[in-house]
Structures are given as C-alpha cells and as structure tokens.
Amino acid sequence: MRDETVKPTTAQPQAQKRDSFPATQRGWLVAQLAQGSEGLARINTYVMQTYSEPLGNYVAGSSFRSLGTSKDLVSGFFASRLAQPAYFEKWIDSGLPLRRWLINGFLFFLQEEARRRKSERIDTLSADTSVEPVADATSAVEEFDRVWAAAMVRSAASSARERCVTEGFEPHWEMFERHFVGGVSYADIAETFSVSGGQAASMVRTASIRFRQAVVDLLLKDGATEDELDEEIARLMRALRPT
Amino acid sequence: MSDLTLTDPTMRLLAALTDETDPVLVQVVDHARRGDGLLPSRMALETGPLSVVGDALELFCLGYADREDYRTALAACQKLAKEGTAAERELAATSIAVLEASSIVYRGMYVVSRNSREADARLACASTALRGSWARLVASAMRAGNARKTA
Numbered sequence: 001m002r003d004e005t006v007k008p009t010t011a012q013p014q015a016q017k018r019d020s021f022p023a024t025q026r027g028w029l030v031a032q033l034a035q036g037s038e039g040l041a042r043i044n045t046y047v048m049q050t051y052s053e054p055l056g057n058y059v060a061g062s063s064f065r066s067l068g069t070s071k072d073l074v075s076g077f078f079a080s081r082l083a084q085p086a087y088f089e090k091w092i093d094s095g096l097p098l099r100r101w102l103i104n105g106f107l108f109f110l111q112e113e114a115r116r117r118k119s120e121r122i123d124t125l126s127a128d129t130s131v132e133p134v135a136d137a138t139s140a141v142e143e144f145d146r147v148w149a150a151a152m153v154r155s156a157a158s159s160a161r162e163r164c165v166t167e168g169f170e171p172h173w174e175m176f177e178r179h180f181v182g183g184v185s186y187a188d189i190a191e192t193f194s195v196s197g198g199q200a201a202s203m204v205r206t207a208s209i210r211f212r213q214a215v216v217d218l219l220l221k222d223g224a225t226e227d228e229l230d231e232e233i234a235r236l237m238r239a240l241r242p243t
Numbered sequence: 244m245s246d247l248t249l250t251d252p253t254m255r256l257l258a259a260l261t262d263e264t265d266p267v268l269v270q271v272v273d274h275a276r277r278g279d280g281l282l283p284s285r286m287a288l289e290t291g292p293l294s295v296v297g298d299a300l301e302l303f304c305l306g307y308a309d310r311e312d313y314r315t316a317l318a319a320c321q322k323l324a325k326e327g328t329a330a331e332r333e334l335a336a337t338s339i340a341v342l343e344a345s346s347i348v349y350r351g352m353y354v355v356s357r358n359s360r361e362a363d364a365r366l367a368c369a370s371t372a373l374r375g376s377w378a379r380l381v382a383s384a385m386r387a388g389n390a391r392k393t394a
Contacts, residue, residue: 149253153256153257154253154256157256176259180255180256180258180259181256183360185360185363185385185388186363186364186366186367186385187367187388190367196370196378196382197366197370197381198275198367198368198369198370198371198372198381199371200367201272201364201370201371202272202275202276202371205272205273205276206276208259208260211256211260212259212260215260233257233260233261236257237254237257240254241254
C-alpha cells in the first residue's frame with residue numbers, strides 16, 4: 001500500500017491556497033472504527049454509498065476514463081482498498097479528510113491500473129517506458145473536491161427531503177426548494193400556499209434547518225470537527241463556485 | 244467536467260446554509276417556531292426605538308412619518324442593534340423591518356435592503372413576530388414588492 005506517496009496532495013503549502021478541505025481525523029468514522037468489525041462494515045457501506053458517485057464522476061471526466069467504465073474502476077478500487085483491514089487506521093494516521101484520503105488512493109489505484117495494462121500490452125523488455133504520471137494530482141484533488149461537494153450537497157438535500165416527508169413537513173420542503181432553488185419570493189410562496197409571509201418564512205426555516213443538519217452530519221462523517229463546520233461550509237461554497 | 248445543470252441548483256442549495264437576511268431576524272423566526280414567548284411584544288415595538296420620533300403606530304403604520312422621521316428612527320434602531328442586549332437586538336432588527344415595510348408601502352423605497360430579494364426575506368422573517376396592524380403593514384409591503392416585481 002503506497003497510497004500515501006502521492007506527493008502533491010499531502011499538505012504542501014503551495015497546494016493549500018486552493019486546498020479545499022482541512023486535515024482532520026475525528027468524527028463518526030473514527031467512532032465506528034472503535035467498534036470493530038461491525039463498525040468497519042458500516043464504514044464500508046457508508047463509503048461506497050457516499051463516495052462512489054463523486055469518484056465515478058471524477059474518473060469519467062479524467063484522462064483515466066480510457067481504462068474502463070467509471071463504475072468498474074470505482075468498484076475495483078473499493079475492492080482492493082476496503083478489504084485491507086488497516087485501510088482506515090492509515091487514514092486516521094494520515095490526518096487527511098476522508099475524501100482526500102480516498103482520492104489519493106484512487107489516483108494511485110488508477111495509475112497502477114494504467115501501468116498494469118500497459119505492461120500487459122508491451123514487451124517486458126521495454127518496461128522502462130511503461131511508467132508515467134497520468135494526472136496532475138493537485139488539479140485532480142481540486143476537481144474531486146468539486147464533484148464530491150456537489151454530490152454531498154445533493155445527498156444532504158435528499159436526506160433532508162426524506163426527513164421532512166417523514167415528519168409531515170413535505171410542504172415545508174417544497175417551499176424551501178421553491179425559495180432557494182427556484183428563487184421564488186416568500187411573498188409568492190405565501191400566495192401559492194395560502195399562508196402568511198411569516199408562516200412561509202417559518203416553514204422554509206423548518207426545512208432549511210433539516211438541510212443544514214444533513215450537511216453537518218455528512219461533514220462530520222467525512223472527518224470534520226464541530227469547530228470546523230462553518231469553515232467547511234465556506235470551503236464547500238468555494239469548491240463549487242464556478243471558475 | 245463542469246456540470247452546470249447540477250452545479251447551479253447545488254450552489255443555490257448551499258445558499259440556504261447561510262443567513263439570507265439579518266441573522267438576528269433568523270433568531271426571531273426561531274423564537275416564533277418554538278413558541279418560546281421570547282418574541283418582541285407589540286408594546287415593546289411601539290415604545291422602542293421607533294417611538295423616538297413620536298407615536299410609532301401613527302407615524303409608521305398609518306403613514307404620517309416624513310423622511311426625517313424615518314432617518315431618526317432608523318438611527319435609533321441601529322444604535323440599539325449595536326449596543327443592546329440580545330432581546331433588544333431582536334427588537335431592533337424587527338423594528339428596522341417594520342420601518343422597511345412602512346417605507347415600501349408609503350414611500351415606495353427601501354430603507355436598508357439592497358434589493359427586492361433581501362427585502363422579501365427581511366419582511367417575511369420579521370412578520371413571524373408581528374400581529375395585528377403591524378403584521379398587516381408588513382403583508383402589504385410584501386404584496387407591494389411582489390406587485391412591483393410583476394408589473
């Protein structure tokens with residue numbers, strides 16, 4: 001396992017100008033690790049559910065896409081890494097956010113795959129031409145941060161919506177979406193839903209609190225601490241800002 | 244790899260994580276949601292910073308205030324917002340929103356908001372704390388803002 005040797009992503013001062021997320025090593029995953037194999041199984045499930053889409057989106061838009069389908073590559077990466085018993089202990093030791101740890105590992109995995117396939121194709125006597133970097137790791141990490149952040153926000157919105165529905169706040173969520181995503185004013189929402197402006201603001205607030213909580217839950221699982229949440233949210237917005 | 248169709252709504256969702264109006268007004272909304280009885284009372288509104296220029300109800304709710312009245316009342320609200328206790332800051336933020344509503348209804352102009360979206364959020368949030376004639380004033384301002392936008 002040499003994932004940690006992908007140099008440009010390991011807290012170089014140069015990279016930290018646009019280093020989208022700080023290094024932390026606490027949170028939900030750490031607590032799960034302490035629970036042994038059951039906790040590890042929960043982590044694996046969570047990691048696959050949460051990070052498959054951003055990893056897949058990343059590879060689909062990168063020069064590695066010629067290696068295979070994004071689904072196969074992500075599955076291969078998870079199969080090779082998550083089976084290692086100490087994979088997440090190493091993550092803790094790294095001090096990196098989980099997503100950074102995973103993209104480092106994924107880049108390394110992809111490079112391994114590229115080398116392996118190349119060596120399968122060419123004569124082993126000319127193996128000295130078979131190893132080359134296939135991606136700039138710093139820009140890859142930035143790109144992955146962007147797709148991760150977008151996937152995370154969508155995931156948070158989805159779970160907040162489900163929670164609102166479960167709690168009987170479906171209209172609140174609908175108002176929230178109309179206001180924040182559709183840009184509809186409270187005045188218009190009040191008219192559409194036959195409520196007062198104050199009720200509209202209050203109902204939207206009910207949904208926005210659940211959305212914020214869903215985002216916070218995901219950030220905590222990624223290794224952020226409570227103290228870092230506001231800054232993490234600001235980083236999310238920077239990561240997603242169109243360039 | 245840019246996916247603007249996903250990124251744009253995502254950015255808009257992220258905007259929901261920040262306060263779209265005065266954060267003190269957001270606290271007022273939360274008091275209203277919880278029903279904890281900590282909302283600024285009508286008496287506090289009518290005897291607070293809006294009353295430095297006279298009868299707040301007559302001036303700002305019924306529309307007899309002149310430009311100088313708005314200016315003086317706003318200064319009193321801002322002073323309270325800066326120096327007051329937590330409850331007084333909430334009263335100040337609500338009073339500023341009431342001034343905004345009054346100014347929209349009677350003068351067709353904003354006092355503090357920079358655009359219609361900000362005014363809409365300010366008025367809607369403040370109205371969670373208001374009842375009776377003050378609530379009607381804010382509702383009128385919201386309708387007026389809406390009418391201007393669609394005209």
